[in-house]
Amino acid sequence: DAMVIQNPRYQVTQFGKPVTLSCSQTLNHNVMYWYQQKSSQAPKLLFHYYDKDFNNEADTPDNFQSRRPNTSFCFLDIRSPGLGDAAMYLCATRPHIESPDTQYFGPGTRLTVL
Amino acid sequence: ILNVEQSPQSLHVQEGDSTNFTCSFPSSNFYALHWYRWETAKSPEALFVMTLNGDEKKKGRISATLNTKEGYSYLYIKGSQPEDSATYLCALRYTDKLIFGTGTRLQVFP
Numbered sequence: 001d002a003m004v005i006q007n008p009r010y011q012v013t014q015f016g017k018p019v020t021l022s023c024s025q026t027l028n029h030n031v032m033y034w035y036q037q038k039s040s041q042a043p044k045l046l047f048h049y050y051d052k053d054f055n056n057e058a059d060t061p062d063n064f065q066s067r068r069p070n071t072s073f074c075f076l077d078i079r080s081p082g083l084g085d086a087a088m089y090l091c092a093t094r095p096h097i098e099s100p101d102t103q104y105f106g107p108g109t110r111l112t113v114l
Numbered sequence: 115i116l117n118v119e120q121s122p123q124s125l126h127v128q129e130g131d132s133t134n135f136t137c138s139f140p141s142s143n144f145y146a147l148h149w150y151r152w153e154t155a156k157s158p159e160a161l162f163v164m165t166l167n168g169d170e171k172k173k174g175r176i177s178a179t180l181n182t183k184e185g186y187s188y189l190y191i192k193g194s195q196p197e198d199s200a201t202y203l204c205a206l207r208y209t210d211k212l213i214f215g216t217g218t219r220l221q222v223f224p
Contacts, residue, residue: 003157040216045211100165103160
């Protein structure tokens, strides 16, 4: 089945040690999103891509970077994780900018920072 | 800053009970309202997308309504089953972005 896949599902890192989360999709969707959800909070958009066009949210910390080498893959890099970056990270896709369709989500990666 | 609110934060019901929860929002100037169901260890799954005032959608025992004039959407579950246990998220779509609420966590006990 076509889907959005996130690896790993659980990631433990140390304070300040760079970490990369990955997302892949077999839907051939043009738009990809990264969300952060902290405990008991709403998922919050970090950034998104229209194809290779990167769009950063104004309040996303500089510590968070992203790469999209091709349509299928998107990576979230956290350069120096702090304790406050512990969260669930969700990847989502949508067919294209004008699509009225919903977003399709992966199962998330839960990040723990020690 | 747009604020999407969901209530209650959590809900515990017995199998067979019907239940409903609310998503409220301050503005009618959005493209669509989305409901998602998010079971533990799974991907959030789209339930409904609603765009028009008065929209009603139904999927099995689950239905939703939208009132854009007064700024709320209700999600109803008729005859709750243990497999309905999940977090239910609503989100408003502005252009190509979703603004989420914090969700309602539903637990259905056998």
